[in-house]
Amino acid sequence: MSFDWDDDFNAPIAGPSFVDRARNAPEDDDFPIADEFGGGRAGILAQDVAEDTPFQQLIRHWLNERHAPDILPGQELLLGRLLDHIRKQSNDVELLRADPDSSEEEHFRIMLVQTEIERVKFVIRSYIRTRLHKIEKYARHIATTPEIHERLSKAELDHAKRYAKTVEYHFTQSVLQSLPPEQRKLDEDVAFMPPMIPAPDKLRPVFAHALVDCPPMRLPDGSATEMQKGQISLTPYHVVEHLLLRGEVALV
Amino acid sequence: MALPPSLRTSVTPPELELVASEQLVEIIPLVSMERTAFISGAYGPLRPPTKCKMPLWMASNLKLKKKCHIVPPTWLNVDFLQDRLTQETTLPSFSEMPFRFAEIAKILLDVAPDDLQNPEKLRTLLKDIREARQAKSREGLSKLDPNELILQNLCAMEINEIRPFFVRGMAVLTQLTREPPPVEPMDET
Numbered sequence: 001m002s003f004d005w006d007d008d009f010n011a012p013i014a015g016p017s018f019v020d021r022a023r024n025a026p027e028d029d030d031f032p033i034a035d036e037f038g039g040g041r042a043g044i045l046a047q048d049v050a051e052d053t054p055f056q057q058l059i060r061h062w063l064n065e066r067h068a069p070d071i072l073p074g075q076e077l078l079l080g081r082l083l084d085h086i087r088k089q090s091n092d093v094e095l096l097r098a099d100p101d102s103s104e105e106e107h108f109r110i111m112l113v114q115t116e117i118e119r120v121k122f123v124i125r126s127y128i129r130t131r132l133h134k135i136e137k138y139a140r141h142i143a144t145t146p147e148i149h150e151r152l153s154k155a156e157l158d159h160a161k162r163y164a165k166t167v168e169y170h171f172t173q174s175v176l177q178s179l180p181p182e183q184r185k186l187d188e189d190v191a192f193m194p195p196m197i198p199a200p201d202k203l204r205p206v207f208a209h210a211l212v213d214c215p216p217m218r219l220p221d222g223s224a225t226e227m228q229k230g231q232i233s234l235t236p237y238h239v240v241e242h243l244l245l246r247g248e249v250a251l252v
Numbered sequence: 253m254a255l256p257p258s259l260r261t262s263v264t265p266p267e268l269e270l271v272a273s274e275q276l277v278e279i280i281p282l283v284s285m286e287r288t289a290f291i292s293g294a295y296g297p298l299r300p301p302t303k304c305k306m307p308l309w310m311a312s313n314l315k316l317k318k319k320c321h322i323v324p325p326t327w328l329n330v331d332f333l334q335d336r337l338t339q340e341t342t343l344p345s346f347s348e349m350p351f352r353f354a355e356i357a358k359i360l361l362d363v364a365p366d367d368l369q370n371p372e373k374l375r376t377l378l379k380d381i382r383e384a385r386q387a388k389s390r391e392g393l394s395k396l397d398p399n400e401l402i403l404q405n406l407c408a409m410e411i412n413e414i415r416p417f418f419v420r421g422m423a424v425l426t427q428l429t430r431e432p433p434p435v436e437p438m439d440e441t
Contacts, residue, residue, distance in 0.1 A: 055292045059271055066263055085291050108317065109288050112310055116290050119270065119309065126267075133255035203430075205422040207403075207411050219399040220426065232411070234401040234418055236426060252411055 054081050055120060060250050062127040067207070067251035068244065069237055070200040071134045071142075073151040079124065086117055093117075131156065139164040140186075140197045202238040209252040214243055262415045265355075268408055272355035273309035278323040281314070308356065312363040322364040325350075328357060330370055333377040340384040346405035354382070354409035382410075389414050398425040 061075050093113055096106060135142065135156055142148050142157075143164040149157055168186060176184045187196055210227035217239055218224055227233060232252060243249040258264070274292065281298035288296050295306045303323065314320040326332070327350055339347040350356070357378055365371040389410060395401060396418065403411070 053292045056274065059274065063263065063271070066259075082291070089291060105283065105285055108283075108314075108319070109285060112313060113288070113290060115309070115313060116292070120291055122270070129254045133260070136254060203423065203426050205419045205426075207415070220429075221399050223399070225400060232403050232406055234403065234422060235399070236422075239400070252408065 054078055054085075055123075058082060058120075058123055058127065062123050062130070064244060064251045065127060065130045065134075069204045069206075070202060070241070071131060071138070071148065071151055073245070074131065074153050074156065076153050079127075082120060082124065086120055089113055089117055132159075134200075135160045136163055138198065138200060139167065141199050144187075144197065202241065203236050205234050206237050206240070207232060207234050207252045208240045208244070208249045210243075210249050212248050214248050217243065261419075262412055265409065265412070268352070268412060269355045269359065270309075272352040272408070273307060273312070273359065275308050275352065275356065276305045277308050277311050277325060278303050278305055279311045279314065280321040280323065281319065282321070283319045308359060312359055315363050315367075322360065322367045324360060324364075324368050325356065327353065328360060328368065328374065330373050330377065333374065333381065337377055337381050337384070340381055340388075344388070346385060346388060346403075348405050349381070349407055352408050354378075354407060385410060386413075393417065393421065396421050396425060398422060398429045 058075070058078055061072070061078070065072055093110055096110055135152065139160045142152070142160045152160065171186065172184070176186070189195060208227070209232045210229055213229050214227040216224045216226040219239060220236060227249070240249050244251065280303055281300050283298065284300060285296050285298040287294055292307065295310065296304065298304055298320075311320065311322050315322055336347045336349060357374070360368065361371055361375060368374060385406075389406075392401070392403065393414075401418070401422070
């Protein structure tokens with residue numbers, strides 16, 4: 001447990017070793033995509049290792065969503081699985097409660113199951129609320145950018161479009177129709193002013209925790225750097241965005 | 253709005269506690285229970301006095317109903333923390349602590365002080381470690397640059413504490429370095 005990571009970090013980054021490291025970077029198909037991120041993650045200290053259950057994965061996605069300035073791909077499969085599980089557990093609890101022969105032991109089993117259901121529901125609710133907040137904040141941007149559409153579920157996409165239309169209608173009715181025709185637009189680009197359609201701020205710094213050794217990434221000043229497994233660094237969002245989408249990095 | 257403003261920039265400590273409570277701890281049950289299937293896995297059967305592993309939230313629930321004793325994790329004892337405290341005060345870098353030690357220690361000290369050896373000393377040690385690390389984070393603020401800041405061995409609760417300052421600071425630095433400073437010194441706008 002030596003503390004000379006300083007020396008490693010100051011080693012020259014660019015140059016032929018970059019190519020070697022890029023060549024030796026982990027293959028993408030070692031880490032299956034979808035909603036399973038493999039068993040490859042490990043904790044910082046051995047006690048932090050937990051199995052990668054669906055609930056653990058949801059917690060990771062929830063924390064990523066909370067910290068990221070942009071909307072991340074929605075995890076419908078994962079949510080569906082967990083919601084089914086919750087429904088099954090609630091039904092079992094109902095059956096057990098209705099049964100008059102249940103003993104003392106059953107009571108606190110039921111209580112534990114109910115507590116866990118509440119915990120999972122809390123995380124699911126918070127996850128959906130965070131996404132909803134971002135969708136409403138960037139509704140017009142989403143409506144005009146087709147690439148984001150695949151990150152949203154069908155219901156979310158419909159909501160975004162309807163919300164954008166409603167807001168536009170509201171603005172038109174209350175203010176814009178009384179303005180001269182040249183000033184009625186909601187999407188003009190004026191020089192030196194921020195755009196009228198707010199886009200997610202990809203420059204915002206985030207704390208990224210590397211779950212595996214990451215391939216090199218490009219920093220704002222042009223230099224390249226890479227993260228070792230277990231390293232935490234504070235860096236602009238766009239630097240780690242592609243790693244986050246691949247699941248090699250989690251926001252903490 | 254969908255998300256209250258207080259939640260928009262960072263995670264709250266109770267939420268961090270929720271995440272930390274998923275970790276497994278060992279308990280010595282005082283009642284017996286069959287193997288039960290939960291959403292995060294199946295736990296049990298509980299057969300006193302054999303030890304069993306279960307998530308921290310379950311263990312603290314049972315402890316509050318006086319149905320188990322919690323075995324403290326290997327790092328929650330006076331010697332380990334004393335050793336870490338000396339490392340914190342002598343070396344300029346952060347010592348290696350379990351990632352969610354603050355949350356887990358808080359839960360265990362609140363719920364099961366009788367299962368820990370010398371809880372008062374543990375409290376003072378944890379407080380001292382926390383203050384030493386906070387002092388180092390404050391110094392780390394001067395190392396902020398718009399590219400990347402590596403924080404070795406920083407823990408969840410501490411990251412949450414420094415998040416507002418560091419994020420805003422780095423965002424401003426990014427803005428300043430993105431736009432080259434204006435050339436005229438005369439115009440004051």
